[in-house]
Amino acid sequence: MSILVNQNTKLLVQGITGRDGSFHAGKMKAYGTNVVAGVSPGKGGSAVDGIPVFNTVEQAVHATGANTSIIFVPAHLAADAILEASEAGIELVIAISEGVPTLDMVKVMPYLTKRGTKLIGPNCPGLISPDAALVGILPGNIFLKGNVGLMSRSGTLTYEMVYQLTSNGIGQSTCVGIGGDPVAGLYYLELLQMFQDDPETKAIVLIGEIGGDAEERAAQYIQDHVTKPVVAFIAGQSAPPGKRMGHAGAIISSGSGTAEEKIKAFERVGVKVAKIPSEIPDLIKQVMS
Amino acid sequence: MKIHEYQAKEIFSRYRIPVTNEIVCYTVAEAVAAAEKLGLPVVVKAQVLVGGRGKAGGVKLARTAEEVPEMAGKILGMDIKGYTVEKILIAQGVKFSSEFYVGLTIDRNSKSVIFMASSEGGVEIEEVAKENPDAIHKFVIDPDLGMTPFLARKIAFALFSDFNLVKQGADMFQKLYRIFMDTDSSLVEINPLVITEDGKLLALDGKMNFDDNALFRQPEVEALNEPTEDERKEIDANEKGLTYIRLDGSIGCMVNGAGLAMATLDLIKYFGGEPANFLDIGGSSNPQKVIDAMNLILSDKNVKVVMINIFGGITRCDDVARGLIIALEKLKVEIPIVVRLSGTNSKEGLEILKQANLPIVETMSQAAQKAIELCAQN
Structure with missing residues (x-):
């Protein structure tokens, strides 16, 4: 097994006729993901890369049985697209769109909870269960099927870490990019529990960054609920306070949210923290042996 | 985005939240006139977009008519954490x-x-x-x-x-x-x-x-935004699809992705160097972005060496390489550049870079070490 996406994933692409949507729909399909439909209001009845396009998510779900949706629409339309997917009964929504207003996400959350819809993102690279399903913009060729579960607030840093793992012959069960926004869907705690419950996952890599206290809470959760070994890396150890380091959520405000505090929190509960990315494979080998 | 105290209180007033009677002033003469209008005592408050102005001496109580120009004069032009005070708020003293x-x-x-x-x-x-x-x-x-x-x-x-x-x-x-x-x-x-x-x-x-x-x-x-010179640079960069933050060191950085960019700065520090900037060129493959990014890095005269760290995902390494070749020709770059390309189309990218004779390394750790070494030589 793996978590969240696998051979049973039937993927719908919202915003499939846009530049990014059409490009990545093709890439995901080429990887082997079961892409069953696309949605683009006003373009229903057409096709992209052989994938049928519908006007509404409801029509697409009705016609194809799609259970997962990935969203590529412009940021100011993203909240509405997430709601549309949830209303139509989609179980898992992955929002790639970057720059979504925070209050839009705050307003969306209660509805998703009520409907039981899982959300990843926004402003995230998506996720992959190697050799089963790629749902996102990650470069599929660097991943290797295996037993390490990985979660990260960053995109390219995830690729860097995966590249290190794969070049050392360490494969992955599922890799999830949770995104860099302050208000986002599934986060460390939910994913830690899913990896803990997944028989295929033997060890977990958590890649965090400055801002907020999600890493500190993850450390506490690991101590209380996770028996599988976890290793971590925190980006932003040299970031100046008060500056937003690219990601909306990556900011040290008034001395809190620093890398130092997060590293301490992990070390306190016995989670090994890599000082530089290239230490990750060795740490994983240590905890898995 | 941040706004000044007086602007926040103007918004409060519009929603009928009671605020102090106050007047914004740009000169000492204006401050004196404002104090006459409001009546003594008044509080003279620096208007800067940074916290801790009280501790820095940017907030003073003026009890007498003589104290008003004295304090206004002291606070106007004062430097608070790198921000120059260009306006002050004269607020009615309240018990x-x-x-x-x-x-x-x-x-x-x-x-x-x-x-x-x-x-x-x-x-x-x-x-x-x-x-x-x-x-x-x-x-x-x-x-x-x-x-x-x-x-x-x-x-x-x-x-x-x-x-x-x-x-x-x-x-x-x-x-x-x-x-x-x-x-x-x-x-x-x-x-x-x-x-x-x-x-x-x-x-x-x-x-x-x-x-x-x-x-x-x-x-x-x-419309209320008042960016500083450094922030203006950051906004210009944003309009070009780049995220730029100036830092104090001498190793210029060009990276794709915010997380990788942060990790790159950390790595430079880890090996004993000082990064000159945070620069995320984002996720698209436009060679023009590389040219804009190079321009931005070189506008900082402290930069002695440039480290490029790209992990191709949506960004294609050959596009970055092409942009870099054009940038080198156009901008006549005289300082050393260290390049690390990995991921999507990295082979093609490295092939393109061969002609430019740049130091090319395989991992980001090697790139950081090489950049530090070259920086020490310059």
Whole structure:
């Protein structure tokens, strides 16, 4: 097994006729993901890369049985697209769109909870269960099927870490990019529990960054609920306070949210923290042996 | 995005939240006229977009007519944490009894707006949070319900025992929530909120920050933006699809992705170097971006070497290489450049770079070490 996406994933692409949507729909399909439909209001009845396009998510779900949706629409339309997917009964929504207003996400959350819809993102690279399903913009060729579960607030840093793992012959069960926004869907705690419950996952890599206290809470959760070994890396150890380091959520405000505090929190509960990315494979080998 | 105290209080006033009588001044003469109009004593307050101005000497009480020009003169032009004071607020002095803190912000954990209230106002709330976290009451606001009258009363009862104050407070807190939602704020704060001699609540100071992602639908807010020179550079970069933050070192960095960019700066520091900037060229494959990025890095005269760290995903390494070749020809770069390309189309990218004869390394650790070595030689 793996978590969240696998051979049973039937993927719908919202915003499939846009530049990014059409490009990545093709890439995901080429990887082997079961892409069953696309949605683009006003373009229903057409096709992209052989994938049928519908006007509404409801029509697409009705016609194809799609259970997962990935969203590529412009940021100011993203909240509405997430709601549309949830209303139509989609179980898992992955929002790639970057720059979504925070209050839009705050307003969306209660509805998703009520409907039981899982959300990843926004402003995230998506996720992959190697050799089963790629749902996102990650470069599929660097991943290797295996037993390490990985979660990260960053995109390219995830690729860097995966590249290190794969070049050392360490494969992955599922890799999830949770995104860099302050208000986002599934986060460390939910994913830690899913990896803990997944028989295929033997060890977990958590890649965090400055801002907020999600890493500190993850450390506490690991101590209380996770028996599988976890290793971590925190980006932003040299970031100046008060500056937003690219990601909306990556900011040290008034001395809190620093890398130092997060590293301490992990070390306190016995989670090994890599000082530089290239230490990750060795740490994983240590905890898995 | 941040705005000045006086601008925040102008917004408060529009929602009929009582604030101090005050006038913004750009010169000492204006300050003297303002004090005459308001009556003594007055408080002279530096208007800068950075916290801690009180400690820096940017807030002074003027009791006499002589003290007004003296203090205004001292504060105007003062440097507070790298920001020059160009305007001051002359605010009517008010006698008050207690000081409170109230504020609204986004809570990442509950994924909601939260209201924070404390009877320990006047000091920085972060200090209270560290030393006495129990003194801060937190209320999660259900986005479907908003700030209901009962919730506003509950917050007010947590601060005040006099029912007259509770009524004023509840009304004010509902207005603050409306301001937060109407303007796409990320922070709205009154600190201190005071009780005047005649038993009225008054906002003595105000602070507002906004969600940059929502500025597209808040033209009135965006019009208040006053970026500094460094921030102007950051905004220009943003318009070109780049995220740039200037730092103090001499190793210029060009990276794709915010997380990898942060990790690159960390790595340079880890090996003993000092990065000159954070620069994320984002996720597209436009060679023009590489040219713009190179231009931006080189506009910082402290830069002695450039380190390029690209992990291709959506970004294709051959596009970056092509952009780099054009940039080298156009900009006549005289300082050394270290390149690390990995991921999508890296082979093609490295092939293109061969002709430029640049030092090419395989891993980001090697890139950082090479950059530090070259930096020491220059």
